[in-house]
Amino acid sequence: MRNICIDLGGTNIKAGIIENDQLLYSCSAPSMSDQSFLKVVLVLEELIDQLLEKTKTQIDSIGGIGLCMPGIVDVDNNRVLAINAKHEEAIQFDFNGWANTTYQLPIVMENDARTALVGEWQQGEGRGTDDIVMMTLGTGIGGAAMINGKLLHGKHYQAGCLGGHFTVDINGSQCNCGNIGCVESQSASWRLPSLIEETPGGKELLKQESTIDFKRLFDLTREGNQVAKNVVENIMKVWSAGIVNMIHAYDPDRVIVSGGIMNSKDIILPFMQEWVDKYAWTANHRVEVKASIDTENIALWGINYLVNEKINQQVNDSV
Amino acid sequence: MRNICIDLGGTNIKAGIIENDQLLYSCSAPSMSDQSFLKVVLVLEELIDQLLEKTKTQIDSIGGIGLCMPGIVDVDNNRVLAINAKHEEAIQFDFNGWANTTYQLPIVMENDARTALVGEWQQGEGRGTDDIVMMTLGTGIGGAAMINGKLLHGKHYQAGCLGGHFTVDINGSQCNCGNIGCVESQSASWRLPSLIEETPGGKELLKQESTIDFKRLFDLTREGNQVAKNVVENIMKVWSAGIVNMIHAYDPDRVIVSGGIMNSKDIILPFMQEWVDKYAWTANHRVEVKASIDTENIALWGINYLVNEKINQQVNDSV
Numbered sequence: 018m019r020n021i022c023i024d025l026g027g028t029n030i031k032a033g034i035i036e037n038d039q040l041l042y043s044c045s046a047p048s049m050s051d052q053s054f055l056k057v058v059l060v061l062e063e064l065i066d067q068l069l070e071k072t073k074t075q076i077d078s079i080g081g082i083g084l085c086m087p088g089i090v091d092v093d094n095n096r097v098l099a100i101n102a103k104h105e106e107a108i109q110f111d112f113n114g115w116a117n118t119t120y121q122l123p124i125v126m127e128n129d130a131r132t133a134l135v136g137e138w139q140q141g142e143g144r145g146t147d148d149i150v151m152m153t154l155g156t157g158i159g160g161a162a163m164i165n166g167k168l169l170h171g172k173h174y175q176a177g178c179l180g181g182h183f184t185v186d187i188n189g190s191q192c193n194c195g196n197i198g199c200v201e202s203q204s205a206s207w208r209l210p211s212l213i214e215e216t217p218g219g220k221e222l223l224k225q226e227s228t229i230d231f232k233r234l235f236d237l238t239r240e241g242n243q244v245a246k247n248v249v250e251n252i253m254k255v256w257s258a259g260i261v262n263m264i265h266a267y268d269p270d271r272v273i274v275s276g277g278i279m280n281s282k283d284i285i286l287p288f289m290q291e292w293v294d295k296y297a298w299t300a301n302h303r304v305e306v307k308a309s310i311d312t313e314n315i316a317l318w319g320i321n322y323l324v325n326e327k328i329n330q331q332v333n334d335s336v
Numbered sequence: 337m338r339n340i341c342i343d344l345g346g347t348n349i350k351a352g353i354i355e356n357d358q359l360l361y362s363c364s365a366p367s368m369s370d371q372s373f374l375k376v377v378l379v380l381e382e383l384i385d386q387l388l389e390k391t392k393t394q395i396d397s398i399g400g401i402g403l404c405m406p407g408i409v410d411v412d413n414n415r416v417l418a419i420n421a422k423h424e425e426a427i428q429f430d431f432n433g434w435a436n437t438t439y440q441l442p443i444v445m446e447n448d449a450r451t452a453l454v455g456e457w458q459q460g461e462g463r464g465t466d467d468i469v470m471m472t473l474g475t476g477i478g479g480a481a482m483i484n485g486k487l488l489h490g491k492h493y494q495a496g497c498l499g500g501h502f503t504v505d506i507n508g509s510q511c512n513c514g515n516i517g518c519v520e521s522q523s524a525s526w527r528l529p530s531l532i533e534e535t536p537g538g539k540e541l542l543k544q545e546s547t548i549d550f551k552r553l554f555d556l557t558r559e560g561n562q563v564a565k566n567v568v569e570n571i572m573k574v575w576s577a578g579i580v581n582m583i584h585a586y587d588p589d590r591v592i593v594s595g596g597i598m599n600s601k602d603i604i605l606p607f608m609q610e611w612v613d614k615y616a617w618t619a620n621h622r623v624e625v626k627a628s629i630d631t632e633n634i635a636l637w638g639i640n641y642l643v644n645e646k647i648n649q650q651v652n653d654s655v
Contacts, residue, residue, distance in 0.1 A: 172587050
């Protein structure tokens with residue numbers, strides 16, 4: 018059975034058609050998050066047309082549509098309950114109605130960090146265990162948790178997703194989520210200028226560098242710049258404390274860390290693993306820290322798995 | 337069906353016989369945690385004899401034995417995997433063999449914070465919702481989490497129990513769990529002297545008071561002592577940040593806080609509720625903070641529920 022899989026990000030929309038774990042074709046478009054959501058839906062429809070056409074697929078041979086996106090997703094009713102800034106109108110959108118009316122197909126929706134976790138579990142660094150925590154390091158910091166092969170959702174579909182908003186520094190800064198001293202507010206890229214400024218020698222560093230981002234910071238660290246090294250270490254401590262909190266919360270075998278920042282995994286991963294080995298409370302086991310496999314398609318694999326799971330479940334329920 | 341329910345604490349062992357949610361009789365004994373665990377088991381047997389005798393119950397009319405205790409409990413195999421300091425020999429003890437050989441009965445085991453949560457859910461402040469987080473404030477700080485009416489266990493039976501060991505102050509003290517800046521190491525009674533000393537005016541307060549515990553601190557706060565008030569507020573912040581982390585981890589409707597310290601719930605609860613209202617990230621709902629109902633028997637109710645659940649499940653499995 019072929020599924021249409023869509024990863025609706027804040028910057029790009031990626032769409033793919035998957036059959037028996039083979040990605041037959043994929044395409045993408047800007048997500049136009051400054052436009053009305055109805056326009057975004059038109060883009061989705063164009064991408065779907067393209068998938069069907071390029072793979073010569075009739076719509077009636079499609080099993081279902083899978084759609085993942087940021088925000089809090091009610092996976093039982095396919096509604097977006099909350100989403101930060103981008104695609105806010107998605108909260109009002111009737112995804113079930115759209116998939117049913119336009120394509121006569123069922124739709125499966127999920128938060129994008131959760132589908133990335135499922136993708137890693139099926140095709141990536143999560144293979145071999147059913148107890149996984151994911152931490153996504155990007156503009157914001159997100160996450161997901163799987164226990165015994167089941168994604169954790171919680172009553173209001175928030176469980177597992179808010180690891181970036183665990184307080185790790187009670188004397189820290191206000192986060193844009195409203196909480197204080199979150200992993201995110203103590204380490205995310207949007208805090209970078211002030212985090213550098215607060216480090217001794219940081220003001221001078223900011224003057225030397227016209228623009229500074231994580232990539233440049235890690236490069237400077239490799240070149241032996243001590244101020245950059247101190248900034249990076251403070252940030253890696255925050256990430257690692259966040260990971261220990263996720264381990265203490267969800268009791269996994271493995272933690273997978275994703276995000277473009279993991280291009281510097283040569284520095285980041287050993288630091289995180291050492292911190293976890295030293296500080297995580299694990300009675301009789303060791304938790305491994307891994308970097309996400311390097312592919313843009315991981316969330317597509319994840320949502321494809323969830324579509325198949327739902328279709329199989331409905332078949333079983335009707336037997 | 338009558339069940340034998342035992343709460344094996346670090347200080348006392350409480351035992352009760354429960355039928356249809358009626359506690360028919362209960363008794364207790366010191367837990368002798370400095371003695372060999374085989375001696376502790378003899379005490380358990382004496383308590384069970386007493387329960388049977390006083391309620392004129394034949395052993396063959398008992399459904400099962402429920403036993404809760406601190407530590408990491410493998411609830412699938414009824415083994416204690418780890419336990420702090422007290423009753424360490426329980427790790428080697430064969431509870432299934434004991435219950436089967438001595439009483440020809442099944443045994444159900446669980447961590448004591450989890451059974452307290454189940455007790456609150458069935459008989460206490462957890463009634464009316466199936467999504468609950470528990471925080472136990474005592475010598476140490478523990479917890480438990482229930483999602484959709486199911487206790488969260490995790491792969492290694494640690495999930496939900498380690499809320500006291502979430503890092504909330506990355507610049508804080510080493511905890512006796514090995515981690516740094518835990519809720520526990522920043523607020524537990526064993527840290528009280530140093531927490532007072534670190535507060536401006538604290539050294540003088542320690543000189544004035546021959547012994548100082550949480551009760552005295554809250555009494556001083558009520559009397560208007562500003563130093564005590566500052567110490568108490570710093571500690572309540574740590575507890576509250578821990579609660580927000582538990583909310584962000586498990587997405588409950590309600591948080592229940594237990595421990596003798598909640599005698600001062602007049603001060604503690606409003607502080608926690610205000611903190612949660614202000615800082616917890618909840619899309620479309622409000623999380624309530626409640627104090628545990630004031631009874632020593634809550635864990636007995638909880639373990640009784642779990643024994644009945646297991647027996648019913650076995651009946652269903654065999655149909």
